[in-house]
Amino acid sequence: MRRTRRLYGRDAECAALDELLADVRAGRGRVLVLRGEPGVGKTALLTYLHTRRPDARVLRVTGVESDMELPYAGLQHLCAPLLDRLDSLPQPQRDAVSVAFGLAAGPPPDAFLVGLAVLSLFSAIAGTQPLLCLADDAQWVDQASLQALAFVARRLTAEPVGVIFAARAASGHDTALTGLPVLAVTGLATEHAGQLLDSVVPGRLDRRVRDQIVAETRGLPLALLESIRNRTAAELAGGFGDPGRPGPPLPIELTYVHRIAALPRSTRRLLLVAAADPVGDPVLLMRAAQRLGIPPSALAPAESEGLIELTGRVLFDHPLVRSAAYRSADLAERRAIHGVLAEVTDPGVDPDRRAWHAAYATTGPDDAVAADLEAAAERAQQRGGVAAAAALLQRASALTRDPVRRGARALAAARAKYDAAALGEAEDLLGIAELGPLTDLDRARAARLRARLLVARGHLQGPAVAGLIDAARQLENLDDAAAAETYLEALTAAMHAGRLGETAALHDTVRSARALPTPTPEPTHPAYLLVSGISRRIGTDSGTGHAELRAAVSLLDTMLHADRGHIHWPGAAFPIAQESAVHEIWDDEAWHRLATRAVQLARDSAALAILPRALGYRAGAHVQAGEFAAAAMLLEEADSISAATGYPLLTDHSLILTAWRGHPTDALPLIQATAERATVRGEGRLLGLTAYARAVLHNGLGVYDQAYAAAREACEYQDLGLLGWSLTELVESASRCGEPDAAKRALRQLEESTLPSGTDWALGTLAGARALLGDDQLAEDLYVEAIERLDRTRIVVHQARARLRYGEWLRRMNRRPDARTQLGAAHAMFTRMGAQAFAERTRRELVAAGEKTRRGPVGGGDRLTAQEAQIAGLAAAGLTNQEIGAQLFISTHTVEWHLRKVFVKLNITSRRQLRGTSWAD
Known part of the structure; x- marks a missing residue:
């Protein structure tokens, strides 16, 4: 039987790969994900690309299912040929990748730095020749490696680098690839599948038999090829077998199982050793063979069958061969082989893999192996491998004899699984931990994790908040800082639920949080102050809580500027609470x-x-x-x-930015989609934010009745840090559409929000709102006060709005020259920042005031893309391309590529001219 090198029925796929390769050769980075079921021919397409690149360097890695829990295993294999270039990397990147690859000891490397290091290595290679990075069976590449490669792929712009992943249907294992360009690879059409079979059958192939095989295998190339191996020539030639007999069952690994079963026992044992060792180390294979008393020549029959190849590494012909070799052995045999691998693995060089093999070799509880696994988990976490640590701790828990220690390890594994976003497994492990005896502290931690799992699944009220409160109470006097953090999580969950939450649950949360004792003489953790301030602001004591929030912000300010910025941030609660506090004061x-x-x-x-x-x-x-x-x-x-x-x-800041930019065709669909999502998920705070965004948009457009309706909706609930902003929009819209009573009520609420702060931002906002409702004698002084106060702040959007309102008032007072001065300044500000709706509203007022003006482009800086403008600004400030790349986490080549586009758009020829362009003013 002969093999074919032609890819039948893959003209479109090959054309797409040829186009990708052409782009790479032309200096344009490309990324592509080949998606398809097992056996559909993804590996063959990668091989096709491999053969089409005589001028390019190729790096290739194949995911291994048993290797998924080992962080950076795939990346280390892929980058092994590039390790001689580590010295060329910036120190932080070199340190991170050295620790990740086990070349050095150190603190846990950040995944971001590891990704940057890989990007730098790829860029260095691409500086001399195009580079292709091929990742086969990406769904089995460990998460840390896949995340790093996807990170690099998303940053390829001006690099002659192509990154191609081949993976099965999207699953939870390869979410890092979400959003990347996909080429779906499906089974062959009947015609092409028949051509493939014709090309590999040496004799006659009956058409009916051929059609049956094609139908049974759904046109999967590997299944087509493997199916004829188990058929006699007579069956193939004339259909003398039972035409109704089913073909080879899927999964296709079973065909490999049959081929492996026909090999000598010693060959099967060596195949099992190779399959159980995910790194493909030939030295380790030979050591194991020696320990088993099997000569290396015993592998020859498998090599002759094309199942395995021994070069610099142990390579299976296909990943399914590895899984078939492993699964075809019984449990006792697999355990014995893992025991041999544990014995021959050097504990000083690779203690983690030795512990992993030992864990799979044991038949019952083994405290020594469990301790080794726990130590391996700690090392894995230091390398950034949360998923690996979780797996190691899970296995360690199962092998632990002592019930208390077993529960603690199960809880640690559950927390690691939670951090790795494996919520189902975290829940299972948490249940195991809760069944055994736990210390009081661990039981409190378990209660907190149980509630956090509910929140993570989108339950922002009811049992989730009650669970957080109960956990916080348990943590008091055991871990007071953790108790404060947990109360903060409960408050944040209640804040997120907002208007869609339960009032009784909110009040219970507030009461419980207020009962938290505050350390004396003063707290050193801002969570205490945030809990105290937030619980008072969203509770029933109107006007209180400002002092605590100011103290929390001050403490955070001190900590961050004293280089104590590595604060423990409990999930999303801390930054959200901090931002809300700053807005509230x-x-x-x-x-x-x-x-x-x-x-x-x-x-x-x-x-x-x-x-x-x-x-x-x-x-x-x-x-x-x-x-x-x-x-x-x-x-x-x-x-x-x-x-x-x-x-x-x-989504929150993007929503506000879109509203201020004032493009209804962009803003309204985004606002509507966000509101629908918020309603479905019970995110009341986000729903309030969409109402605020609509109010800003319609006030800018001058559609005051719709702005009034939106602002009223936004102000129906006291969303911390947002209510004051919404009240500002309500005062303006109500005063403009004949709702003076509503405007006055909103003003009184705004006074309660702003007066305790006393900042220029607060008092300037208040003065501007009062001016809208004041009589003609007071209004001018209030408008001027608003402008003067806001001019002393960084709140430029409201500086411009204060001038707009003052100009509108001056025009109504028939003071047109003064009106044109204020309106002209406001128009210039809105135009420069790119606030189209407010700029157009101001332009109309200018025309009414006698100014000759016409519509013009709004937001000069928008001529460039966001990244182009950022790079241009840094270049104008004098940074080199290398410094810009380091600042923005992109390569030097990408900086050069963007600058070339900037020069064309701005019609300039040098970096020096950037300082004189209008966009940079």
Whole structure:
């Protein structure tokens, strides 16, 4: 029987791969995910691409199912040929990848830095020749490696690099690939499947037999090829067998099982050794063979069958051969082989893998092996392998004799699974932990995890909040800081539920949180102050809580600027609470300092878990400062990082930015979609935010009745940090559409929110709202006060609105020259920031005031994309391409590529000219 090298029926797929390769050769980075079921021919397509690249370097890795829990195993295999280039990496990247690959000891490497290191290595290779990175069976590549490769793939722009993944149907194992371009690979059409069979059958192939095989195998190339191995020539030639006999059962591994079963026993045992060793180490294979008393020549029959190949590594012809070799052995035989591998694995070189093999070799509880697994889990977490640590702890728990220790390990495994987003497994392990005896502290931690699992599944009220409160009470006097954090989580969950939550649950949360004792003489953890302030602000004591929130913000400010920024952030609760507190006390300077410092610390340490939230936090400050392009850049970066790492995308700041930009065709669909999602998921706070966004949009458009309806909806609930902003929109819209009583009620509420703060932002906002309702004698003084106070803040969007309102009032007073001065200044501000709706509203007022003006482009900086503007700004500030790349976590080649586009768009020829362009003013 002969093999065919032609890919029948794959013209479209091959054309797509040829196009990808052409782009790579032309210096354009490309990424593609080949999706299809097992045996459909994904590996063959990768091989086709491999053979088409005489001028390119190829790195290739194949995922191994048994290797999935070992962090960076796949990445280390892929990058092994590049390790001689580690010295060329920046120190933080070199340190991170060295620890990840087990080349050095050190603190846990951040996944972001590891991804950057791989990007740098790829860029270095691509500087001399195009590079192709092929990842086969990506669904079995360990999560840390897959996340790093997906991160790199999303940052390929101007690099001659192609990254191609081959994976089965999307599953929870490869969520890192979500959003990448996909090429679906399906079974062959009947015609092409028949051509493939004709090409490999040496004699005659009966058409009816051929059609039956094609139908039974659904056109899967591997199944087609394997199916004829078990058929006689007579069956193939004339259908002399039973035509109704089913073909080879799926999964296709069973065909390999039959071939392996026909091999000598010694060969099967060596295949099992190779299958049980996921790293493909030939030295280890030979050691195991020696220990088993099997000569290396015993592997020859498997090599002759094309099942395995011994080169520099042990390579199976197909991943399914590995799984078939492993699954075809009985449990006792597998345990024995794992025991041999544990014995021949050097405990000083690879203690983790030795412990893993020992765990699969044992038949019952073994405290020594459990202790080794626990130590391996700790090392895995230090390397950033949360999923690996969870698996090791899970196995350690199962092998532990002592019930108390077993429960503690099961709980630790459950918490690790929760951190790894494996909620179902975390729940199972938590149930195991709760069945055994636990210490009081561990039982409290278990209760907290149980409630956090409910919140993670979208339950923002009822049992989830009650569970957090109960856990917090248990933690008191055992771990007071954890108790404060848990109360903060409960409050944050209640805040998220907002108007869609249960009032009784909210009041219970507030009462319980208030009962938390505050450390004396003063708390050193901001969670205590945030709990105290938030519980008072969202409770029944109107006007209280400002002092605690100010103290919390001050403590956070001190900690962050004293380089104590690596604070334990309990999930999303801490940053959300912090941002809400800053808004509630109307402190724009603290907002600027905290957000700026948070981003700086996150960038300096590449703290991937915090960086997207920090970027969103800073983006919100940019929106209020009228720096829409800068906000968009940060949100684009945050979305990119979140997509690359599987974190949920941020929507709140994007929603506000879209509303302020004032494009109804963009804003209204986003607002509507967000409101529908918020309603389904019970996120009342987000629903309130959509109402606020509609109010801003319609006030900008001058559609005051719709702005009034939206603002009333936003103000129906006391969303912390948002109500004051919504009241501002309500006062303006109500005063403009004949609802003076509603405007006065909103003003009284706004006074309660702003007066305790006393900042220029608060008092300027209040003065502007009072001016809208004041008589003509008082109004002018209030408008002027609003402008003067807001001009001393960073809240530029409301500086412009204060001038707009004053100009509108001056025009009504028939003071047209004065009106044109204020309106002209407002129009310039709105135009520069890109607030289209407010700019057009101001332009109409200018025309009415006698100014000759016409519509023009709004937001000059928007001529460039967000990333182009960011790169141009850094270049204008004098940073080199290398420094810009380090700042933005992109390669130098990508910086150069964007700058070339910037020069064309701005019609300039040098970096020096960037400083004189209008976009940078």
